[in-house]
Amino acid sequence: MKIQLALDRLSIEEAIKIAGQAEKFIDIFEVGTSLIKEYGIVSISRLKEAFPDKLILADMKTMDNAIYEFQLCFEAGADMATVMGVSPLQTIETCLEAAAEHQKKTMIDLLNTSEEQRTALFPYTEAIFCDHVSKDVQEKSGLHNTASATFDPSLQWAIAGGITGESIQTMAGPLPDIVVIGSAITKAPQPEKAAEALSEIIERKKAESHGSA
């Protein structure tokens, strides 16, 4: 279970600063959609330059123009990029092809997908699937990702959307491959301490899970 730190609603400099503070405990730095739309693709190359040995995920949230968008972010140094599961399958397939060509990874964001759409997507087993409760849904409905979903363990999974140490502690069943953490670290008074605490919870969870397996 890797930790992905979502860097959103920050300047590039702030994002690099917080990433540096939490670096030791983080596996993947996510360049958030807000950074990409506010500052452009340079937000990806700046993060990769600052952390050349870390995995960088570009949260492109691609809906169309897949080859252009995915090439842009892979050329900027991203190791992974996201496409929306609600987009046409033609877009998703183009993303997977672009990722394969660059030997990179596609994350399919399942936000607001129907059961029918998810069933159509799961055969793309090379992708990572992201079970995602969006920020707007969290804020307007008071919901967040309780990390209680049961995942098909033959697929690669990430979970995102208001994940905290508490929600990780209550996880049952197979653990996802990636937990995406945003404001629980970026808005903490001491991001390094927050990342360390979350990392400890995750290590305990992994040990428990091995123990029960």
Added chain:
Amino acid sequence: MKIQLALDRLSIEEAIKIAGQAEKFIDIFEVGTSLIKEYGIVSISRLKEAFPDKLILADMKTMDNAIYEFQLCFEAGADMATVMGVSPLQTIETCLEAAAEHQKKTMIDLLNTSEEQRTALFPYTEAIFCDHVSKDVQEKSGLHNTASATFDPSLQWAIAGGITGESIQTMAGPLPDIVVIGSAITKAPQPEKAAEALSEIIERKKAESHGSA
């Protein structure tokens, strides 16, 4: 029926140059998603500075984080911004609220929406609905927007996705409020001539439509 020129897969300088060439025949300049993701929000402010008297649409394709994204682009000078119809209703409502607060407009992109989703969206009559065949669907399936859909005339409509002079000529029924044209102008050897020719077709179509009404 207004003409919206979609500026995509160009540098900001090229976009401003082509927009200037076609200006006389265009009502709305669309800052394409590719410009926003490649160069950031400055792509919007640069277009607005260059054409302060034109309507500027920011093709944000918002899926989440609506208040942040819509404020960013309205503050940069956009008059209209897009949200995906496939996003959660909480996101769409937040976009409409942000637009109302700034006295701006929301365009809801209906790309890949289900009938159920469209039915849920149509009560938001303050929005402009965009009937959209995406670039990836066009390229992978050889389809384009044939402009043959029948629109509920009580709503505001845009059509997008490979629209050409020919597809405008074959339109039947109530005309949309906006036709979105991209490469038929931006990739023409002479964008000004292409925009003029399309504008003439649209003027004839409007005259026909008034004649038959």
